Amino acid sequence: MKLCSKQPAGASTGQRALLKLVLAVVLSFCSYLFFSRLVVTAVEVKGASMNPTLSAGDRLLLNRFTYLHREPQRGELVVLRDPETGDLIVKRIVGMPCETVLMQNEAAYVNGHRLIEPYTSTLMRPDYSPLGKATVIPRDHYFVLGDNRTRSLDSRAFGSVPRNSILGLISL
Numbered sequence: 284m285k286l287c288s289k290q291p292a293g294a295s296t297g298q299r300a301l302l303k304l305v306l307a308v309v310l311s312f313c314s315y316l317f318f319s320r321l322v323v324t325a326v327e328v329k330g331a332s333m334n335p336t337l338s339a340g341d342r343l344l345l346n347r348f349t350y351l352h353r354e355p356q357r358g359e360l361v362v363l364r365d366p367e368t369g370d371l372i373v374k375r376i377v378g379m380p381c382e383t384v385l386m387q388n389e390a391a392y393v394n395g396h397r398l399i400e401p402y403t404s405t406l407m408r409p410d411y412s413p414l415g416k417a418t419v420i421p422r423d424h425y426f427v428l429g430d431n432r433t434r435s436l437d438s439r440a441f442g443s444v445p446r447n448s449i450l451g452l453i454s455l
Contacts, residue, residue, distance in 0.1 A: 323347065324451070326362055326371060332429035332436070333373050336360070336402050336455075343373075347451040354446070355425060357393075360453040363427065366441045373453060374437055375402070378418075378426030380446075385417045386439060391428065402430050418443070425449065 328341040337343070337360075345362045355361055355376050365372045377391050377398065378384040385392040391400065420426050424443035429435025438444065 326373070326453075328373060331434045332431050333360075333375075334431040334434070336375075336430045337373060343453050345451045346454055349452045350449065355449055355452070360455070361425075361427065362450045362453060363444055363448045364450070365436075366444060366448065367436075371450070374427035374429055374435075376425050377428045378420045378438070378443070380420055380422050380424055382426075383417050383419050384426045384438075389432075400430075403432060423447075 324345045324347060326343050326345045328337045328339055328343065330339055357376050357379055359376050360373060361376060362371055362373055364370070378393055382393050383395075385395075391398045418426065418438075420443045423446045425446065426438045426443050428437045428439065
């Protein structure tokens with residue numbers, strides 16, 4: 284009498300385990316990419332342009348999901364690509380599309396009304412601020428400023444930023 288051991292059809296148990304492991308790793312990686320690109324990403328503040336609100340070394344969560352279903356609003360802290368270097372930077376939205384912004388006497392004026400900005404460091408740098416010159420923000424662009432106006436390269440230097448440069452919202 285001959286005994287036969289029956290092997291399962293297809294792959295061996297070891298091959299199945301390996302396939303499950305590879306599938307788990309691939310799905311985990313895809314989930315990470317989806318989550319970090321569309322939902323939330325960790326960012327670290329560098330520099331002093333957002334003092335006193337944020338300090339160098341602060342770690343924050345960048346909410347990418349919010350702006351998939353609504354537009355940015357005035358006063359929000361946003362992360363965007365620096366138009367000159369391509370680095371990620373944090374700034375505050377001051378001017379909205381089609382508004383007129385005027386920087387004068389250490390204050391920001393939008394459509395002729397002075398903004399109340401208790402979060403700012405008060406002095407501005409007139410050497411790169413378009414003082415006394417009104418700027419009309421184009422459609423789908425935003426005027427952004429750092430809270431530390433003496434140490435911030437922002438829309439005063441590089442102009443308004445297109446909506447597609449704004450990556451997401453910082454919530455405090």
